[in-house]
Amino acid sequence: MTSKKTIKSAFESMMFVWGEPLDVRVAAELFNINWKDAYDYFIELKEEYEQEGRGLQIRETNKNFQFVTNADNVEYIERLCTPVKEKRLTQQALEVLAIIAYKQPVTKGEIESIRGIKCDRVIEGLTKKDLIVEVGRSNGIGRPILYGTTDSFLRHFGFTTIKELPDIEDIAGAMNLDDLEEIVETGQLAIEF
Amino acid sequence: MTSKKTIKSAFESMMFVWGEPLDVRVAAELFNINWKDAYDYFIELKEEYEQEGRGLQIRETNKNFQFVTNADNVEYIERLCTPVKEKRLTQQALEVLAIIAYKQPVTKGEIESIRGIKCDRVIEGLTKKDLIVEVGRSNGIGRPILYGTTDSFLRHFGFTTIKELPDIEDIAGAMNLDDLEEIVETGQLAIEF
Amino acid sequence: MAYKVKLDMFEGPFDLLVYLIENSEMNIYDIQVALITKQYLEHIEKIKALDVAVATEFMVLAAVLIEIKSKMLLPRFKPEGELGFEDDPRAELVEKILEYKKFKQAAELLDRQEEYNQSIFEKPKEDLTRYTREPDEYLNLDINQFAVAFTLFLNKKKRVEEIKKNYSRVERQKLSIEDKIKQIFKFIKEKAHKKITFNELLGEDDGKYEKIVTFMSVLEMIRLRAIHVNQTITFGDITISMNEEKRRGSHDK
Numbered sequence: 001m002t003s004k005k006t007i008k009s010a011f012e013s014m015m016f017v018w019g020e021p022l023d024v025r026v027a028a029e030l031f032n033i034n035w036k037d038a039y040d041y042f043i044e045l046k047e048e049y050e051q052e053g054r055g056l057q058i059r060e061t062n063k064n065f066q067f068v069t070n071a072d073n074v075e076y077i078e079r080l081c082t083p084v085k086e087k088r089l090t091q092q093a094l095e096v097l098a099i100i101a102y103k104q105p106v107t108k109g110e111i112e113s114i115r116g117i118k119c120d121r122v123i124e125g126l127t128k129k130d131l132i133v134e135v136g137r138s139n140g141i142g143r144p145i146l147y148g149t150t151d152s153f154l155r156h157f158g159f160t161t162i163k164e165l166p167d168i169e170d171i172a173g174a175m176n177l178d179d180l181e182e183i184v185e186t187g188q189l190a191i192e193f
Numbered sequence: 194m195t196s197k198k199t200i201k202s203a204f205e206s207m208m209f210v211w212g213e214p215l216d217v218r219v220a221a222e223l224f225n226i227n228w229k230d231a232y233d234y235f236i237e238l239k240e241e242y243e244q245e246g247r248g249l250q251i252r253e254t255n256k257n258f259q260f261v262t263n264a265d266n267v268e269y270i271e272r273l274c275t276p277v278k279e280k281r282l283t284q285q286a287l288e289v290l291a292i293i294a295y296k297q298p299v300t301k302g303e304i305e306s307i308r309g310i311k312c313d314r315v316i317e318g319l320t321k322k323d324l325i326v327e328v329g330r331s332n333g334i335g336r337p338i339l340y341g342t343t344d345s346f347l348r349h350f351g352f353t354t355i356k357e358l359p360d361i362e363d364i365a366g367a368m369n370l371d372d373l374e375e376i377v378e379t380g381q382l383a384i385e386f
Numbered sequence: 387m388a389y390k391v392k393l394d395m396f397e398g399p400f401d402l403l404v405y406l407i408e409n410s411e412m413n414i415y416d417i418q419v420a421l422i423t424k425q426y427l428e429h430i431e432k433i434k435a436l437d438v439a440v441a442t443e444f445m446v447l448a449a450v451l452i453e454i455k456s457k458m459l460l461p462r463f464k465p466e467g468e469l470g471f472e473d474d475p476r477a478e479l480v481e482k483i484l485e486y487k488k489f490k491q492a493a494e495l496l497d498r499q500e501e502y503n504q505s506i507f508e509k510p511k512e513d514l515t516r517y518t519r520e521p522d523e524y525l526n527l528d529i530n531q532f533a534v535a536f537t538l539f540l541n542k543k544k545r546v547e548e549i550k551k552n553y554s555r556v557e558r559q560k561l562s563i564e565d566k567i568k569q570i571f572k573f574i575k576e577k578a579h580k581k582i583t584f585n586e587l588l589g590e591d592d593g594k595y596e597k598i599v600t601f602m603s604v605l606e607m608i609r610l611r612a613i614h615v616n617q618t619i620t621f622g623d624i625t626i627s628m629n630e631e632k633r634r635g636s637h638d639k
Binding site: 013016017019074077078080081082083088089091094095097098099102115157 | 507509510514517518519520531532535536538539
Binding site: 210250252259260267278279291292294 | 397398399400401443446447482485486488489490492493494495496497499500501502503504505506507508509510511512514517
């Protein structure tokens with residue numbers, strides 16, 4: 001006679017590989033036991049998983065048993081299964097971001113006058129990506145919105161504070177001019193004049 | 194901050210739906226926790242299932258965790274259904290694999306000199322099965338390819354890490370005992386090995 | 387067929403050699419080379435009958451065995467009181483056999499481990515589509531990219547500003563009010579001093595700047611009383627005619 005503990009353990013393994021709901025009668029037959037006893041064992045198992053609040057639960061459907069995930073964890077499973085898509089910022093967006101990073105707090109008008117081109121869409125996109133945020137309103141005519149960078153912006157570049165932004169002179173110095181020209185020539189970065 | 198109990202429960206659900214070994218780092222990222230903490234949680238779960246002698250067990254392969262059945266229940270599972278078993282490796286393949294596992298990174302030349310026979314075919318086969326992989330090139334003449342074992346290798350043989358491979362001197366020692374006794378008797382034991 | 391079985395049994399020359407040594411219950415450190423070589427060559431003959439290519443692989447070790455066997459026949463120098471067989475012709479072979487045996491045993495271990503693992507079952511991945519949502523956008527940003535973009539922008543801005551400076555200078559030279567007034571006089575003369583309209587003064591390609599200059603010129607000409615202007619409807623076209631008195635007056639001078 002197989003021990004109850006062994007049978008219960010076997011039931012767990014069997015449910016796991018079976019995938020589909022496992023019929024109590026089929027399971028009972030394999031151990032030559034009464035189906036009612038088998039049913040009790042399944043119910044005991046079900047209660048154990050329930051009481052321990054496990055991520056696995058046992059679901060009964062008309063005397064068939066099956067492992068399922070705990071409904072409370074759907075959100076986490078969704079997070080696990082949601083693919084991540086790599087996205088790069090466009091040259092335009094990088095320009096606007098750079099202006100905001102260096103001149104913050106800054107109004108859209110100021111950005112546009114530096115770039116000589118409208119940038120409503122770009123600002124909208126950067127806001128959605130949580131890289132910039134409205135930080136207040138200017139005292140100028142029409143009290144335009146002031147923009148600044150977010151903590152998420154700092155995290156992306158691995159900065160602790162905005163002070164860690166490279167000095168503008170440094171950027172120019174650190175950049176190898178040949179590389180730059182090459183980038184421009186090969187059109188890796190599209191620029192509009 | 195999500196509670197430890199919630200995270201552990203979520204890990205169970207995630208492992209269950211994922212089927213394949215789940216990377217600790219991926220799991221940790223979803224909760225924005227340190228991967229070492231996540232690792233500890235997985236180990237705690239693994240031990241819980243072990244101690245309770247559950248029909249489900251958690252298997253680690255190089256910091257990846259996965260639900261598997263308890264090996265003790267194979268007989269019952271086979272009574273229920275005929276699970277598809279992987280084809281066993283040939284003696285040749287096992288020999289080459291053993292040399293690679295213990296001597297990695299290792300070149301084909303080194304393997305062949307130990308076995309005294311060519312092994313291109315075997316290496317090709319093991320690579321296809323994803324049990325070995327090219328890990329670089331030796332600095333020797335002709336810069337031959339170096340081979341090493343993969344995570345699939347660990348999973349196939351049920352090792353947690355490559356460090357878990359038994360010490361080769363121990364295996365050899367235990368098996369050479371007869372030879373040794375004979376040598377001691379005949380007083381020939383004068384070399385170190 | 388019996389040979390085939392034998393052939394499959396041996397994974398290589400060392401495998402065969404180890405088998406022969408163990409089968410004859412020989413001490414590995416005291417191999418009877420003559421006997422083993424004889425048995426080894428016999429096996430190669432059998433293998434050759436089946437597969438010449440495979441047999442060739444076994445030949446290298448056969449040659450080694452024969453060489454050792456011949457060396458064994460020569461008297462060996464062994465210093466008094468020293469044990470061991472450093473100059474034993476078999477030493478290197480023994481080492482290689484031991485090395486091979488080590489891995490053969492490791493292979494057996496893997497074999498057992500593989501067998502055990504076959505009693506453990508995984509489950510397939512669930513259908514994840516019910517959990518899958520729209521992909522999360524993951525932003526790939528690095529400081530170099532950022533710096534390149536900003537530097538490019540600064541350079542571009544500098545160039546644009548230089549171009550603008552030159553451009554506006556050219557524009558100013560091209561379009562002064564004085565020049566425009568001369569143009570308008572010339573145009574009216576060409577029209578034989580008939581009434582013209584303001585629209586006729588504008589070219590098709592004229593930009594805002596040219597239009598303004600033209601208008602300013604007309605205003606200037608009114609101030610100088612050189613022309614009469616008339617607009618019958620609001621926003622209607624403006625008719626322009628020469629102030630004949632002024633013209634005559636100037637002619638009289």
